[in-house]
Amino acid sequence: MAFNVSKEGDSMEQTMNELKSFIAENVLSGNVEFDNDTVLKELGVDSFSIVEIILFIERKYNKLIPDHKLIPETFSTLRNLATVIQEIEE
Amino acid sequence: MSCLSEIPSKNYDVIVVGGGTAGVMSAIAAAKENKQVLLIEKANVLGGLATLAEVGTICGLYRNSSSEEFEFNIGRSARRFVEQLQSRCESTPQKDPTGLKYLPYQPVVLNELCIDLLNEHSIDFVLNAEITGVEENESAILSVNLLFEGKQASVKAHAYVDASGISCLSTYLNQDLIDTDFTQAASQVFSLSNVEFSSETQLSLILRIALGRGISSKVLENHQDRVYLVPGSLKNNSVSLKVTVPLPVDQTNSEQLRQSAEGMIHSILDYLKSSAKGFESVELQSIADSVGIRVVQRARGEYVLNGQDVLNCQKPENGIAYGNWPIEIWSQAQRVELRHLKENDYYSIPVASLISQNIRNLFFAGRNISADDEAMASARVIGTCLQTGIAAGMLAAAQMVETSSIEEIVDRIRTSEFN
Numbered sequence: 474m475a476f477n478v479s480k481e482g483d484s485m486e487q488t489m490n491e492l493k494s495f496i497a498e499n500v501l502s503g504n505v506e507f508d509n510d511t512v513l514k515e516l517g518v519d520s521f522s523i524v525e526i527i528l529f530i531e532r533k534y535n536k537l538i539p540d541h542k543l544i545p546e547t548f549s550t551l552r553n554l555a556t557v558i559q560e561i562e563e
Numbered sequence: 564m565s566c567l568s569e570i571p572s573k574n575y576d577v578i579v580v581g582g583g584t585a586g587v588m589s590a591i592a593a594a595k596e597n598k599q600v601l602l603i604e605k606a607n608v609l610g611g612l613a614t615l616a617e618v619g620t621i622c623g624l625y626r627n628s629s630s631e632e633f634e635f636n637i638g639r640s641a642r643r644f645v646e647q648l649q650s651r652c653e654s655t656p657q658k659d660p661t662g663l664k665y666l667p668y669q670p671v672v673l674n675e676l677c678i679d680l681l682n683e684h685s686i687d688f689v690l691n692a693e694i695t696g697v698e699e700n701e702s703a704i705l706s707v708n709l710l711f712e713g714k715q716a717s718v719k720a721h722a723y724v725d726a727s728g729i730s731c732l733s734t735y736l737n738q739d740l741i742d743t744d745f746t747q748a749a750s751q752v753f754s755l756s757n758v759e760f761s762s763e764t765q766l767s768l769i770l771r772i773a774l775g776r777g778i779s780s781k782v783l784e785n786h787q788d789r790v791y792l793v794p795g796s797l798k799n800n801s802v803s804l805k806v807t808v809p810l811p812v813d814q815t816n817s818e819q820l821r822q823s824a825e826g827m828i829h830s831i832l833d834y835l836k837s838s839a840k841g842f843e844s845v846e847l848q849s850i851a852d853s854v855g856i857r858v859v860q861r862a863r864g865e866y867v868l869n870g871q872d873v874l875n876c877q878k879p880e881n882g883i884a885y886g887n888w889p890i891e892i893w894s895q896a897q898r899v900e901l902r903h904l905k906e907n908d909y910y911s912i913p914v915a916s917l918i919s920q921n922i923r924n925l926f927f928a929g930r931n932i933s934a935d936d937e938a939m940a941s942a943r944v945i946g947t948c949l950q951t952g953i954a955a956g957m958l959a960a961a962q963m964v965e966t967s968s969i970e971e972i973v974d975r976i977r978t979s980e981f982n
Contacts, residue, residue: 525775
């Protein structure tokens, strides 16, 4: 197995893991399987939960998600969320 | 003109207390049986909370299914009312992300429709009239006293329908009330203009995020994020929102609830204008005349409909109204709690829930039917209130026909409304 992931990739991976555990513990009930590309809406993540996730991100990373990123596409998957977080961090 | 300026000295066949959607339908149903009807309303408009609290959506009309179809599953007369309202409002039914189906309407139009229908059926009605007492003898109501135009009056009928929403007649008669396990939170509707959103989903999202941020940063108090969009209300840059009032509800504190709501609306609005994109230039257009009190007390009837009847979709043989709405509980929690009926199924409300336990000429309609808190959390919606209104009106109209039994009346209701 080749371990040549860049540092950026690591932190992206870490962000997705953090989001994943928040969602698993606080949003979904029971053991729901999902990965970084699962469409969250299909897991039953509703608009209230989306808001919880956004507020969690803003607290945890101490950053506001810019207005133009507050669109459905941003919240569709863990990967999209993490990408937006990375962009603010830069 | 059937809107009266004084109380006539004549005796009526049926008196309906409360001019909400249930009361209006009761009056019409009794008038269609060729009865002389008087409807007594305490506000200056008809439609009750549907008008005064600007509820904004008619719920409980459509079959509970995941399909995209909007299939009416209510009695025939209720459906006719809704179709007239829909055509006057030029509105289309909506389905929310959780699959609930409802019809948006304009409160002003609903009031006008109620007035037109009462006039069409030559039904006498009084507005701004308050019930001040009830005379009873041998387990029957003899007359009701009311204050109207500054004068006390007394008026008689053979039968009475309590559609007051607060079980006004039963309370005056010291009837047994149903124990309450919880109260539904009250909410206040208000509307904003200059709203720069084209999608309700996006508006709702930005609103919730802004309020959440306000609480995280302690600019808003903890309960101030209980603000919800009235679905279907965004048009021409204006929108209606409702806020949950953070106070316990009883039927005596509506003024206090409203004051608390007004204060909250102003602070929330100041915050939104300064902090939420799309809300910068919004203006407070209006605050609904009444705070929406979802449920208050009910008297015990011959049967108390319960939450299990609703969730198990019971359909008793003497059912006279169909319920399609989930048990919907608004507490002080941020999220409304929904307990769904079975897919594609509904429940039917037994006639016994509309009949007073002790008073033989008193019938219940709307939010006064005999149901426990859980059942009422479903049956309180307008779609169900219309139908219990019709059934109570037909029961009251049949009251003086001594030859007909309850079974025969139920049969007539079921035949004319559901077959």
